[in-house]
Amino acid sequence: MTSTTITGAVFIATSVDGYIAREDGGIDWLTRRDDDLSETGYDDFVATIDAIAMGRNTYEVGLTLEPWPYTGMRVLVVSSQLDPDADDRVTVHRSIDDLLDVAQSEGAQHLYVDGGQLITSFLNRGLITELTITMVPVILGSGLPLFGLINDDIFLEHQRTKTLSKGLVQSVYRVSPDAMLEG
């Protein structure tokens, strides 16, 4: 049974033109910048979540990073193909419903949802409540879009925007069906 009490938060970097990776998934444009990540509030954000949910693509990008970026975090991966026993740092789930059931049974109510496709699925299920988007001052011109196909326009309520060093601009939004009406 899928619970509806689980909420998700997004913490993601994009190019100015809204791409989270190159067409091939590459994030060299991001990793080579040598930004001061402590300044992004990532640690504070992670402290607010119970577990991280990601798709296979994002998991495989994580595998290429040194060190493993999710040390100390409960990591749930949605994949129809990954071997469930291949990596004891994560659990593998065959569907989002399965992932939600497991998270619920573990008392993990607030998830960090990562990866364009999984974020899109969570958005379409109405499970994302907060988005932190950090804009990197580069135009890529093509790549994997921030989100995939969304069923309906999703209205956001702007919470705050901070200019970080090296031209990063970070905005926090809450999903708000009534944002348009509130003006």
Place this chain on the structure above:
Amino acid sequence: MTSTTITGAVFIATSVDGYIAREDGGIDWLTRRDDDLSETGYDDFVATIDAIAMGRNTYEVGLTLEPWPYTGMRVLVVSSQLDPDADDRVTVHRSIDDLLDVAQSEGAQHLYVDGGQLITSFLNRGLITELTITMVPVILGSGLPLFGLINDDIFLEHQRTKTLSKGLVQSVYRVSPDAMLEG
């Protein structure tokens, strides 16, 4: 002969996920917001430019707006098909080179470049020097991207970011080939 002394500036609104219009060109998500446009600095921006250059799509969106949004501005439209005599508020040019020649001959050195395709062409020619991007707090999930295919990554130097009312976030960038090196 195409001059290289012409520079272009971009002043554009996008959804949080980087779309400037729906797939069909629709900008209802933008126009129905009833934002206070004076707050966006649009008038100050327009005062800095000599003329506006746009593609046919953008011109045709302008035709649907009441009143005509370019009153008092010199408007140059790039189109291979538009009848040059159909609208005496604009001149029609068969190519960007032609447009640049005419602008140059008129002493219009700093152009407001509008429309995703034309902006992309100007970016690829290295003619855009400044971008003002106003992010509207809505996720569309699909649409016409802010830019088209860019030949190489374009590095930007962040100038300033302002939070406007109703959750609009406006950032100004300068194109800077050395932005990465400057840190």
